[in-house]
Every structure is written in C-alpha cells, then in structure tokens.
Amino acid sequence: MAERSFKKEVQQLRIGAGEEFRGEGILAVTKALLQSGVGYVAGYQGSPISHLMDVLADAQEILEELGVHFETSASEATAAATLAASVMYPIRGAVTWKSTVGTNVASDALANLASGGVTGGALVIVGEDYGEGSSIMQERTHAFAMKSQIWLLDPRPNLESMVKAVEDGFQLSEASNTPVILQLRIRGCHVHGRFTAKDNRRPEFSLQQALENPQRDVNRIVLPPAAFLHEQEKVKQRWPAAVRYIQENHLNEFFDGDAGDIGLILQGGLYNGVIRALQLLGLADHFGNSRIPLYVMNVTYPVIDDEVRSFCQGKKAVLLLEEGQPNYIEQNLNTILRQAGIDTALSGKDVLPVAGEYTTAAMRDGLQKFLERHHPGLLPRLDVPGVAAAAPQMEISQVARPPKEHALVFQEHAQKLAAVVPPRPAGFCTGCPERPIFSALTLAQEKLGEHHVACDIGCHLFSILPPFNLGATTMGYGLGASSTAAFNVPSSKRPISIMGDGGFWHNGLASGIGNAVFNKYDGVIIIIDNYYSAATGGQDIPSSRARNDHRATNNPIENAVRGVGVKWVRTLDRTYDVKRGEALIEEALTTKATGPKVIIAQSECMLNKQRRVKPAFNKAVKEGKRMVKERFGVDPDVCSGDHACIRLSGCPSLSIKDSGDPLKEDPVAYVDNSCVGCGNCGEVADAAVLCPSFYRADIVHNPSRWDQFLARLRGRIIGFLQARRAAYLEHHSL
DSSP: OOSSOOTTGGGGGGOOTTOEEEEEHHHHHHHHHHHTTOOEEEEOOOTTSHHHHHHHHHTHHHHHHHTOEEEEOSSHHHHHHHTTHHHHSOOOEEEEEEHHHHHHHHHHHHHHHHHHOOSSOEEEEEEEOOSTTOSSOOOOHHHHHHHHTOEEEOOOSSHHHHHHHHHHHHHHHHHHTOOEEEEEEHHHHHOEEEEEOOOOOOOSSOHHHHHHSOOOOGGGSSSTTHHHHHHHHIIIIIHHHHHHHHHHTTOSEEEOOSOTTEEEEEEGGGHHHHHHHHHHTTOBOTTOOBSSOEEEESEEESOOHHHHHHHHTTOSEEEEEOOSSSOHHHHHHHHHHHHTTOOOEEESTTTSOSSSOOOHHHHHHHHHHHHHHHOGGGSOBOOOTTSOTTOOBOOHHHHHSOOHHHHHHHHHHHHHHHHHSOOOOOOOOTTOTTHHHHHHHHHHHHHHOOOOEEEOSSGGGGGGSTTTOOOSEEOSTTOTTGGGGGGOSOOSSOOEEEEEHHHIIIIIIIIIIIHHHHTTOOSEEEEEEOSSBGGGTSBOOTTOOSOOTTSOOOOOHHHHHHHTTOOEEEEESOTTOHHHHHHHHHHHHHOOOOSOEEEEEEOOOHHHHHHHHHHHHHHHHHTTOOEEEEEEEEOTTTOOSOOHHHHHHOOTTEEEEOOSOTTOOSOEEEEOTTOOOOOHHHHHHHHTTOOSOEEEEEEEESOOHHHHHHHHHHHHHHHHHHHHHHHHHHHHHO
C-alpha cells in the first residue's frame, strides 16, 4: 500500500491528441512515456520519483491495454539490467530510481549498457535528490553521465518541457545508439501545470515479437575485442550523432534580452529559480521575460561547442549557473572558449556558492555580484524625488532582504526560543513498531554493556538520533550486515547490525546474510519486518502480507534466511512486546551457538496500518456499527515525573504537562490526542520496571445498551467511592 494513491488521477492518461492534460509533473512524465510508444518500464522507488512508480502501479490496467510491460524491480541494478531488452531490439524502454544512490547500485549494468549501446530508445529517469531537503549524500548524476558517456537531460521544470524531454530522450537515444538519463529535480517532479496531449501509442515492436524473432549482434556484447571498439564507436560515431540531433532539433533553448553584452548560461532545471532571482532584481517581468539573454541547457551532457561559442561571441561576460560540485560544465566551457580564442569573461562559482543547492536567494546574490563586476548599470537604483540621477546604488539587501535590524531582532528571538523550546530531532512516527525494538536493544545494552551497532538505510536509521543514540555507521541500502563483516573476530561482545525488510530484499539477502553464512560470521543481525518498503513510501515487497493482484507477496523472510544457510533464527511476531524483544537480543548476544544470529522483528508499519484501518473504522462508525478504539494515558496522581518512559520511547504523542499538584515540582508524563493506541509507552514502562502510571482506555463508538449500562454502573461505583473518600478526608481533617 503506497503512501499515496493515483487511482483517479491516472484516468487522465487516457486522453487523446488536442486535449488538455492538467496535473503533477510525475503524471505528465507517465503520459509522455505512453505518448512515446514505450514498450516496458521498470524501476525502484525512492524520493523524489517514488510517486512515478506509484502512478505506474495504479495505471497497470491502462499499461496492459497498450501492451506495455511494467514491473517493480528488486533493486536499481535489476532495473538497469532490464534495459538490456533495448540492446538487440528496437523496443523503447524506461527505468527510474532515486538519484546518485540508485545510480551507484545500478552502475555495473549501466556501464555495460553504455558500452555496447542500444538499438531501441533507452531512458533512465533519475530523481535528482539534491540540496538541504535531500536524504542522501550530496553528489551529482552528471559525473556518472560523463564517466560512461550517457547523455544527460535536465529540462526546464514545467510540464511542457518535461514531456518534450521524455520524447526527445527516446529519439536522441535511438539517433545515437546511446542510453539517455533524464534528470528530474524535486520541484520538477511535483510541479503542477498543463500541456496539450497527444494520442498514446502502442509499442511499434513488442516484447513478444522480440521473443519470437530472437536477434544477436556480437558487436553489442561487452567482451573483447568488441569492448575495446566500443570506446572508439562512442567518440567517432555516437557522440557526433548526438550533437547533430541536439542541434538540429533545438533541444537547448535561447532567450533574447536587451542587455546583449552579457549573458546567462544555466542548467534547464534551474530555470524557474533563475527567472525568480531576475525578477527580484527587476530584470525579468511577471511573464518570465528576461532582460539578460539566456542559454538554457536542457541537455547538460554533452555540451554543444558550437552553441556555446555562438552565444558567447561578442559578449564581454557570461555567468554560468551550475548547481553542485565539482564544476564540470564550467571547466568544459572554459576549454571551449579558450580554444576558440573567444575572450568573453566566464564567471561561475567565483560569484556563486561552490557547493550546495542553488536557491533563489543564492542565485540572486550571485547575479548581483556578477552584475556589479560586469554591468552595474542594470542593478536597481534608489529612485527618490529630489535626489540626483546619480544616486548611489541600492544594496540588494534593501531590495529583497529584510533590513539588518529586522534580521538582528529575528536572531535574538530565535536564540530565546532555542533556550526554551527543546530540539526535536527527526524520529519515528507515532506508534511506529520499530521504536520498541530499539527500546529493547537499549535495555539489553544496559545489562550487557555497549556493543558496536551498524545501521542501514530506512526508517530504522532514526535510531541513531535521540532518545536511542544507537548506531556507528550506515553504508547503503541493505548493507547493514555487510558493514560489520570486518568485525568477525573473537570477542566477548558480538557486533550488532540492523536491516529493514526493504533493504533485505533489495541487497541484504545476498550481500549481508549470504555473506555472513559463507564467512561464519558470529554477530547478531536484526531484520525489521514492517510488511512494506516503508522508507520509500510503503510499496509492497516479497514479504508483504497484503494481497497484490500483480505481485507475488507473502514470502516469509525467515524462509529466505534459512534457505541461505542460517541456523539460529528467532522471530518476534509482535515488536511491541519489549520484554520478549529484550530477551531475544540478550539470548543472541550470549548464546554459544556459532554462525550468524538472526532476529526477525515483525509488526506492521503504523502509517500504512492507519491508512488501511482509519477509512474502514470511520465508515463503520458512520454506518452505526459498534466500534472500539484503544487509547493510552498516564495517571498524573501516580506518575513520579522521572520521565524515563520518554527517554526509552521518544514517541511524539508522549509529552509532559504540569502535574497540577503544588507538591510535585516536576511535570508529569502525558499522552496527547495523536496516540494511536499501540501500547508501546506502557510496554516500555513495564519492561523498564517503571511506575505503573500508564492505563488503557477503550473509546466505544455507537455503544450498545450493555455498554451504556456498564458505563452507568461504573459511574455510580466510582462516584460512591469518591464521595466516601471525600467524607473520610473531611472527617480526619477536623
């Protein structure tokens, strides 16, 4: 069950030529694939292209009508290898994954694909997850495109440009027999807009036709001597063919301006931000028309020498806006200009940030520095009646930033807030079944001492932050167990590694568990099975419990683990049982059994559970059915106020409030209305032998007569006891 459904939106994919398509960038890209006659699509979900996989899954019926094969790949390497169908056959194929981390996983298959080349159009749609909002290390897809000579498209972030880029990508791939990467930034994936649609096309050459008419060209296979000829083919045939196609079909764009002695060269994906920065400087109107000429590189690799020379000729200075580092494009442009003897000054990271996301503010400041150096007359001036025309220039801070005194006041308030409001590190969701696992691990280490703990990519990575503060490393998706391989040495303390079910099926089964068995690894591996690939949006995986008409689910992780040779396996079928979890971890750390010790901790992801349960619950309540919802709370009279429960849980619903008792100086624990009734706080309190202040309350919707009778009876008994106690206290106070 993905975090978002596109069942209604995908119906727009059926519209035909001349109709207006409205929607999100991800939907537009899917429509572009169908308009381009794609034969197959595969990929692995991850921000910011998770929803592309979700759209394709929800559009399965439409894809089948067109004869398009779609599958969710086990990993990015699987997806990249899927493009092998386009090597020998004129079939258009597309795959997708999350930026550089996905490309790293797919690199072996991609390198072989790029070496041998393709016959049908092969398109790799990469979600470029870059900047402060990113969840990964900061690297650029550009480096891989250069390394393997795969053409890189970076279209302007509007629906028309992105749809055109998909169509251009297939045609460019076929014209040059080279795979193409289409880079979609976060804002492009989720931008909304419209474009005029075309008819969907069935694949001109189908997968079935390929199977019935097998073809083989040994020169496309990456083996000597063909492998050595591929490099020459890239340089002498594919590169010139790509350049010709890009120039003849005007994939890059030029926009004129009246300030013709300077210019801006920019990656297509930065276009919207650049226009906004120009607007803040008064150099572009509300329709996006710039006073400074623009050369928009919708194709960032290869760089087209003739276009660069043509744009820069006659200009005294040009500013290149290239996001990220190293400055690959800037180095390339410098070479082109100097070899051509063009003396245009090229600015780039001398006035713009060397690294980091190019926000509107960053580009605005860089533009100001560039203009101060090369065309100060374009900068905005303070125009006040009675002041001479030669009034001093306004600082950009006066145009688009708050005054300094406002900034100082804001900073002062921020410091005061920081002293009062405690930090809120990213953490597990309310009711997350992974939280009690780390509570159990914390309690086990309190008894047995600190151990080396290796983390993995996924929701469980939040365990490195307060309140758990667990984990020393994270090396990649499904590589938790692999990253402790070097610690396979005799010791009184066994290493511990964490792995999620998504990472297990992605990479961990072979590189983690299989490797541990083969090398007689003696450590502990905890596999967190929350029934979904929760970290990427809740998609189904082989071990999911859900029934899926298009996928084979309900394949237990335990069977796979035992299948590769693990002997010591324990399954915790309810992670909220903190005591049992603690006991299993202690057993794994102290047992005399040799070989890897695997604990499979199972409970459904609470986000997905709530997406499934809440609509059904609300529907039943509206229908008048008796429904019971569990809630937990803390008795303020019993709570001691030591807050150990919070330190061992960290649940967002578990907070503090004033006790209301003047004799209790410390605030007491409090469970707010976001509680989902998982019971973890009470379990932790019980496992840690804390105060018995937690209670469970059953909220009954549409109560029966028996419920109402019991409620009245309880009320009378409690009222009688309260009155008797009040009378007792009053009597003894006298």
